[in-house]
Amino acid sequence: MTKTCQQHGSRSSGPCSPNSGIKFLFFLLFIFFIAPPNHLAAASEESGDGHEGNYSQGVKRGERLFYGLVAGKFEGNACADCHNTVEIDTFNWNPNAWEIAHKYKEKSTEEFTQVVMSPPGRTMSVVHESFDLNESEIGLIKEFLDHFEEKGLAKQKPVINKILLFLLLGVLLTWIVLDVIFFKKVKRKWILGVLFIGALGWQIQLLYDAGTSLGRQHNYEPDQPIKFSHLVHAEENKIDCKYCHHTSEQSQTAGFPEVELCMNCHIIVREGTYSGKHEINKLVAAHEAGDPIEWVRVHNLQDHVFFSHAQHVKIGKIDCQTCHGPVEEMNRVRQVSDLSMGWCVNCHRDTEVQFFDNGFYEKYEELHRKMKAGEIDRVTAEMVGGTDCSKCHY
Template sequence: MREHFFWGGFMKKTQIFISLFAFVTFILLSTNLYADSAESVVTEGHSHEDVKRGERFFKGLLPFDREYSSCVSCHNLNRVDTLNWNPSAMDIAIKYADKDFESFQSSVMNPVGIKMEASHVNFDISEEDLKTVKVYLDNLAHTGVPPAKPTHYNLILFLFLGLLITWAVVELIFIRKIKLKFIPLIILLGAFGWQVKMIVTDAIKLGRQENYAPDQPIKFSHKVHAGENGIDCMYCHTTAEQSKSAGIPATDLCMNCHILIREGTNSGKFEIAKVVDAAENGHSIEWKRIHNLPDHVYFSHAVHVGSGKLDCMQCHGPVEEMDIMQQHSDLSMGWCVNCHRDTEVDFGNNGYYEHYVKLHEEMKSGAIDSVKAVDIGANDCMRCHY
């Protein structure tokens, strides 16, 4: 009787635990599920149906018999991994939000520029339908693109592994119904080991952002500028040899070239027009920083580039091949320490290292044939943390 009472109570508690787990999982998966259901604010004088109809035309769902490419095939709504040279839907929406329909219609139906003319060839849409597209874009400029919904798969997996661990412990200590004891033991060790692996992996990633490539306010391609056109890094990043930071080029520096070059082979006029507008109106272009270090770490470009004579790609990777600039290395302490151990210093003909008299004498006598960064204190803790 006591065993039956214990078993019944345990099963009831287990059912409650599983139900609670399923409820939490449902809540996590449905986060932001209804975020898009709230009615957005539409342009004055137009209905929600006008917005939806314009959205269908923009996405190519209407008309059914169209023979031209849809708007969204060139002007993406969501972020993509490769560089889409065409302006995004949000870019267009913001540009024409305060302009009348005639300006928008002229730009679409009578495009100016080689790139845009080629993209809009055979584009045919009635005036009434194009008006709904303008309504949709005006609304998009107001509401913005819906944010990407977060995923919770790792959390759900972690909770599921916890459930397996709980079952295995209860089975081994209390229930003891399974004759082959190694089965729950294997499940216990496997689930616990996987949880530890998940924790360690995520802990190591804290503060690191390898491959980080945020959307920039202007689609600037290092592949075009540094690769195809061969512009030297120091032409734009003028303070890399003398300052802690490599610096972001001023808009006036961009205009040294773009005072004449107003249309790109790939991007057309839209992106370059942003640079010209910023220069003419005195606006700052708010570039997003890609390479970030923790606050307790000191790093100087002047020491590495100016004194150490390191090439930019040693840390930043093949920048001349990147359309979308991203963080190439993880910039972890281990990565820096290993670099200091492996990198030979330009020691012989570098005035910065003249005061290392003993090392110079050893090199002249042949006692050593090279000097690594670690040999001159690069891995001393206080060099980076003070």
């Protein structure tokens, strides 16, 4: 590199300016991609001397204990390894740090110590087994958690900001064009070619993503108020989808099970293998208070579209998984299909309906005649009106 620079030194005013230009752009890109890992960022933020007045010595020591930064206190995981202090986008069975902080904020240190050191229930006695903490240290941890409760989980920083990335790619493209036309500083033209195609392609991809995802939420996977797992219920315990989503055969919506239905089993089952008592306790609390559980909807069709589960599940005899993917393998439900108009219409074009022995289709006499006469060998959803605009749009 340096050699090339010296050779063409006469053409460039500064030292190696064409290459340092590239380096600078890569440096900028680098900054956007290699953000510091979140938990480290959060931890260093925490331990930096507080601008907050009440950040006492005790809170700091409690924090170090919670993160496992004090030697010899934990054989295995430290508290923060299980009870995350940063918002995460993966699924975690353990309650997060804010949840436990909030639950014990108003409770006494004795009660807190009791729960951590002589845990009730079989799950917690396994996960809380290997701590070497004395009472005053647990008190310090509680002090830290009380403080933490006010701040809440640290936000996840977006790894890259798409708009900035787009602009940056624009700068790169402009620079390449300027170099080709005016500066002519980069000798190896193929490098410019590759960079140009790469950057342009990336920009187009960003635009395409933004354009096609308007109002849609492919792969949307929100946290739920209770960590209800389809893997545990539908797969490990073989509970039928329609036991809980019991309106899916007769109504437009598949619906969410009411608390009472959960309590059919959970009046007895009070502890789960993965989450212990913590999650089921929330269910029991809702039951006792008579409150519904505010499930977060994963699938959201736009209001101008009409969709009926009964039509597809009962009449169409389509499996839930055809549209929702392998829900029974998910701890947290994820939207698998994009719910676009193309998705609906393509399936209507391709899918043969269960035409015979199906009361619903008796009225289609003309199609029955054609089938008998051998003029057609199958009836698709499209042939019974599945692509008429008015069937799906109000």
